[in-house]
Amino acid sequence: MAEKTISEIAKLCADCGTCQSACPVYQAELTEPNSPRGKVNLAKALADGRLAPNPRNRSLLYQCLVCGGCEHACPQGVEFNAMMIEQRNRTSGGRSIPWLKKAALFLYQGFILRRVLWLPRLLARTPLKRRLSLPAFQNADLKMIAGGDREKEYDVLLFPGCVFTYFYPHKTVEIKALLEGLGLSVLYPEGLQCCGFPYLSQGWGEKFAKLKDKNEAVFRRFRFRQIVVPCSTGVLAFRKYYDLPGTEILELSEFLYKHCPQAAVDPSWAERLPGPFTYHDPCHNLKSLKLRKEARHFLERFGDRFRDDDSGLCCGFGGIFKVGFPAVSKKILNKKAAKLDELGVSAVVTSCPGCYLQLKENLDVPVYFFSDIFKRQVKSEK
Template identity: 25%
Template sequence: MSTAHRGGLAKFNMDEIMNCMHCGFCLPACPTYRETGLESQSPRGRIALMKGVANGQLAIDPEFEKNMYACLGCRACETACPAGVSYGSLVETAREVVEDDKKSGARQPFLRRLMFDHVFPYPERVRAAGTALWAAQSLGLQELANKTGLIRLLPREMAEMQQAVDRIASPKERKQRKPVMQAEGEAALKIGLFTGCVMDVMYFETNQATARLLTKAGCDVVFIEGQGCCGALHAHAGEKEGAIRLAKRNIAACEQADVDLIVNNAGGCGAALKEYHHWFHDHPEWRDRACAFVAKVRDAGELLAELPPLTFTKPLHARVTYQDSCHLAHGQGIRNQPRQLLKSIPGLELAEMNGADSCCGSAGIYNITNFDMSMHILDGKMEHVKETKAQIIATSNPGCLLQMKKGILRAGLEGKVEAVHLMDLLDRAL
């Protein structure tokens, strides 16, 4: 058995792999299986491949890598699974095994190393990238590149997705943010707002809206100093040690802030934050600290639904449909609270979408790494949106929001349908 295979056997949780009964309940829930009909593109099939690698019966080859990375990681299979198999952690381990095997051999792609080692771990560099994008927008360079066709110099996936990027907050706007926002009235809770990395650049105003909502609900809101990327993208991409380093930094920063709760507004980030304790099996000195951190984590919609009802003064006369964030619905089990909040807005009509909790195809950076499959899934999603006759698509994750904006463009619904983060929509009605 090769070193790589021995590593695979050690990393995989064989008890979890053996929990899979191969019953097939996951098949209709899996977007890639529905699209391809291939067993190797299903959770059941991928777990069988993992078992083969873990036992040394299969090689960690390009075919295994392709099947593991074709997965969206939406975790709809976990909701469908009668045995409660933790598929999300299994596929992350499979990708970790793939990346470890690649590191021991061929040189890793430059762009991957740049992003995971030299950009995402450094909040100031993420902000600098955001400033560069803001400058390009402000100077009209993005619009010019689109009009002249220069945008085609970018890889096709990036050229397509940039069309859905909203206006980036200016450096001045970001610097004006106060480190603490006081509650209206007597504060019931001291909240640490987890701002994320890309979220705080691309959707800065959504973070501000979230803070305003929490202050209206009677919370002091602290923008915790020293926080950074949650590590979800690293974990999903098999960069587990990098994810753990980021988790340690966030745990330490939140301990220093001494807050009652840690609140986030991104379904994908929230799922990672709530699973930090699972990342520290080999780091016993951090496990108790991670458990204490996880006990404080709440999604913004989850918490607002628990707090005294907000008083909305501005009716929103619109038909709205809600697109579940996969990691909010399947990863965190939060489904009713966002809908409860939407129904509390005067004048709003909630229209349920067929397959609302089925992945939109965003899945972190899947719409860049697996663009064609992502767009195929998105086009199907937009057909369901059309059926609702909604004027607004609300969602609770930045990746889903960007994907929905792209879907509106692809479906020819620009000017007729708007995609809005749940927190921004609630903020409008205050």
């Protein structure tokens, strides 16, 4: 850990329990070991050597989405995510990650990145589809839009992340077109890998470091002003764990709010819906990057077609969390679904590829990505 040790972070905890109401896992399970406070005490005991790692406490260590909810709520400023990631790396180092989670990581970032798509496509037709959270695959040839000119300075580098590269590649095509329609020069270079956060958050620092090195090598080949990532988890990874001095890294809604606030939404998109829609705040947007007003700046232009959900409820995906703890994930998702029923909405918009996958594959209402609400091919001032 670069700045503080686990013990230094943990000793800030005042045992107040404020974090419990913000924790989707605690709210699903209602046991103290599953609370953020319980995990702070566990991480501290493991770090101090008062407790030796065993299957029970390893499992507890992984019963956390690293969603940032507790960190956001904590009055003491306990840096929970950094502590959890460090403790998982110490306790596990990737070796003790359960086989199913490893299989999912392998599928998401290993096989898939090497273009061996037949295996996940095959598995997506089996009962393992749900267990591994595999979506229906969409076809889009990203080679058609990939590439870059080393002599040119681009406005933005688009980093779509692995879900929008391999599961929903048409979203990468659409987001690039949206940004270009706003008058921006957009670089989508070949050779980008997953940001690596799924490995890092699971305690597999070595794998993360390899992906980081490969991405940084691609970044160094080109000139661009900003990196735009339609995924707040990727933004967190780049800001906190990459070496990108002087580069502005922005999540998509944050970028549009800051640099293209006049970007026009498409009223006909909402008119085609059977009723009002809402927005699902991804945990890392709301709780880690503190992005709330950015998406709403655009969503509120739809008037009363937009019904705000200010619950901040998690969708239960958490990347690999869902694979490891499907029952807990389901309870968390059910709460979200109940909230959507209560709001009486007929569609959901979100701005995280992971939430998009989770909601799209599991809800009965249509799910859209944030970029879908904008007019296509409309030139506006940057």
